[in-house]
Amino acid sequence: MASVSTNQFKSGLKFMLDGDPCSIIENELVKPGKGQAFNRVKFRNLKTGRTNERTFKSGESVESADVIEVELEYSYTDGEFWYFMDPVSYEQHAADANAIEDCKKWLKEQYVYTVTQWNGTPLLVTAPNFVNLVVAETDPGLKGDTAGTGGKPATLETGAVVRVPLFMNIGELLRIDTRSGEYVERAKD
Amino acid sequence: MENDWRPSASIETMKRRAQLLADARHFFAQKQVLEVETPILSQAAPTAPYLDSFKTDYIPIGTDQKQDFYLQTSPEFAMKLLLAAGSGSIYQVAKVFRNGESGKHHSPEFTMLEWYRVELTLEQLMDEVVELLTSVADFSDAIRLSYAVVFKKYLDLDVFDCTDADLKSLAFTHIPSLAADFELDRDGWLALVMSEVIEPKLAELNQPVFIYDFPASQAQLAKVKIDGQGNYVAARFELYAGGLELANGYDELLEAQALRQRFEQDNQQRQRLGKPDMPIDENLLAAMQAGLPQCTGVALGLDRVLMLILDQSNIKQVQNVTF
Secondary structure, three states: OOEEEHHHOOOOOEEEEOOEEEEEEEEEEEOOOOOOOEEEEEEEEOOOOOEEEEEEEOOOEEEEOOEEEEEEEEEEEOOOOEEEEOOOOOOEEEEOHHHHHHHHHHOOOOOEEEEEEEOOEEEEEEOOOEEEEEEEEEOOOOOOOOOOOOOEEEEEOOOOEEEEOOOOOOOOEEEEEOOOOEEEEEOOO | OOOOOOOOOOHHHHHHHHHHHHHHHHHHHHOOOEEOOOOOEEOOOOOOOOOOOOEEEEOOOOOOOOEEEEEOOOOHHHHHHHHHOOOOOEEEEEEEEOOOOOOOOOOOEEEEEEEEEOOOOHHHHHHHHHHHHHHHOOOOOOEEEEHHHHHHHHHOOOOOOOOHHHHHHHHHHHOOOEOOOOOOOHHHHHHHHHHHHHHHHHHHOOOOEEEEEEEHHHOOOEOEEEOOOOOEEEEEEEEEEOOEEEEEEEEEOOOHHHHHHHHHHHHHHHHHOOOOOOOOOHHHHHHHHHHOOOOEEEEEEHHHHHHHHHOOOOHHHOOOOOO
16 A cells, blocks of 8 residues: 655545544644654544544655545435446445435435545545525415515425525425535526 | 736735835844845755755756755854854844745745844843844733743643653643654654643743753754753753744854764764765864854744734745745
């Protein structure tokens, strides 16, 4: 397995720590004058999702992690796994509940998601920044209220609940920002 | 993708830097300290094990004979040649270079204000550093604490009497981010505890702090003396402000033979670290042999001073065009 030295550390770099793949969030050089240098590294454990800190001696090496990001299309779930398909090779990849936890409420068939894989296994599924989803349930729309003040909750086809303007009705297609979980606008199609 | 050519500092920052340089020069002109220039390139380089010089080569026209040259990490050696020649007190605003050092508070190339005083004791030099800082910006007076006192005050540790194992267990208690098999030598533990445990506490004082009387093993180019408690200490100070290490001052070591020994010990440690030996500055040693006058000297990082003046957290924000 290839190794990486602290002098190659930068945010986004994937490395192995105590057997788990991790991603660097922040790398800070600690260098007292003419003294020995250290790297204070803030990282996310990609298996558990937890962030932590580790101090390295500058020049130390760690094992690099075979972590790649691929774009896969969501197919279906059997309740235990969520299946994603490579749109080119049609190969199926099964992600467990842990991997889709953050984006479960934005999962819609045939949408393309960013899947972080470690040794071929999906670790984390990230939703695209925007998805278009149909309103499954909401109170009846109020005609004439186009200002969008106040708003009301609406349950979308994926189960996500977002605040929408009062005039929205069941069956309408909405554009949602998955990062904030907020309604953006009516979607064209 | 388009090149992001834009300077990292704003025009306001550029102007503030110019003002800082002008004010510093005015300060020394009034004190009749002579401004000097010395070469950035040298055939010798500092031996300090954790200080890496940029290396380049000089090729005389018409030959293919390369000669090694190093970019200065500070103008200290060349300025001491001037002192030995009888220059009297001198200062320099110099570009200095440290290979590999890049981070929020570090740039591989930065600006140093370094000065030497033949009239001042180390205590008086600390006064002058404060005088300079309060004259160029809104700095407050500095607290002075000895190295032993800060370790006692913040960690209840007798730093000159403790064992390496004491230091290690203290580091593990206060720094949760260390791996179980993390190992360092004594000066390594001291540096780590200083940076990660004590410096953040000093920053909370909201006032600049001088730390003085360092362990003799960290004497660098300072004299070693015996303190009031009978410990061998380096006649050195460092100035911390706003979480940054701003300045490093010495009561300058005068004996050539003692300095040669330190250089050689440094090179031995470099070998243990798998680093190349650095060529010892024989000109400096010859000048000291001829007689370096009693003097104190200090190097102040001007980019960091500017960071504090402008309340910036990244050194890149105060360098007009960054590395």
